[in-house]
Amino acid sequence: MSDFDILIIGAGIAGASAGAHLARTHRVAVLERESQPGYHTTGRSAALFSESYGNESVRALTRASRDFFFNPPKDFTDGALVRPRGALYIARQDQMKELEDFIAALDVAADTVRVTPQEALRRCPILRGEAVAAALYEAGAHDVDVNALHQGYLRMLRKSGGQVLTNAAVTSLRYENDLWNVRTSAGDFRAGVVVNAAGAWADEIAKLAAVPPIGLQPLRRTAVLVPAPENMSIDSWPMVIDIAEQFYFKPDAGNIFLTPADETPSPPCDAQPDELDVALAIDHIERATTLSIRRVQSKWAGLRTFAPDRSLVAGFAPSAKGFFWLAGQGGYGIQTAPAMGELTAALVQGNEVPAHITACGVDVRALSPARFTAS
């Protein structure tokens, strides 16, 4: 039996960022079922930072994370964490209401400007004229180096004496004498606090601990990589996003990343792409652009796991001492990780949430798991 102050279940971006902060003041171990941290959703994202993406609560967390992405701590990473990309939101004639609804939020409007269809086609020359009746441009959207971010947090955790234990699948959780007894495939552990950062499996972990689940829903999203058109320089294209989020695409290291932005309910699992969704992704991009796709370079799928209100969850379970929820990262777990990691450490330690986070409009009550149990 090994004793720690805090056991974190899951070494994806959520567990890694929280662990990096908590290891400064506590004995921390991160328990990861896979042989590699980041094998599941963290390694499968579109890697975008956009302050316009998600609901109000998500946008506030993203704003609160901005400074970390642009000015990471010294020694966190060798290169930059973000690179300019830009996001171009396009609307067909029948999608004008969606465009007006999108820009109605004041914080979204502050970051995006209306551009003419001609300007949109100049930024992404493969777009078909009929696909762009109106457009918006968000210059502040950036590509994230997800691997650098994730590895940076894991390094920060280890530097403070924290441990990452891989091939350690949690199989049972029992609370006894003020301690959580955690059984894993790599041995037994004990700690006063357990942080549930198990992504798509977070409700399963709660059930093992006899804690009421939240009602998290993993939704599968498919990603397809296709070769860029010959004789075209694509690096400077923005991410092009259908205003109703029916598809999006962007340059990705010489190829084009595209997705039909599918949200297919799935049990927690090692998600695999469905051929129908791959075909749908290609159909969407061929309708909106002049591309004719002959070959798929690679394809994958990942689970974006949402709480019922699509806001993230951070806080102690109201009915179980020492059981902390860090879940429901949905499609925003990368861009919100800096604020979520710091905020989680503050809440676990019983401290005030740092002022720079609340100043961005983050309301911890909107993140609390109590919102699902209060009648």
Ligand SMILES: Cc1cc2nc3c(=O)[nH]c(=O)nc-3n(C[C@H](O)[C@H](O)[C@H](O)COP(=O)(O)OP(=O)(O)OC[C@H]3O[C@@H](n4cnc5c(N)ncnc54)[C@H](O)[C@@H]3O)c2cc1C
């Ligand atoms: C196609 C796609 C595009 C996306 N695009 C973006 C984007 O542009 N920007 C953005 O911010 N986000 C994006 N996301 C979402 C983002 O990737 C996720 O929100 C984030 O990675 C979730 O991180 P996590 O740590 O919660 O989950 P995960 O990375 O899934 O980590 C959870 C970990 O818990 C472990 N685990 C589970 N059960 C156990 C157990 N019993 N014992 C031990 N370990 C366990 C798992 O093995 C896993 O490693 C996208 C996602 C997808 C699929």
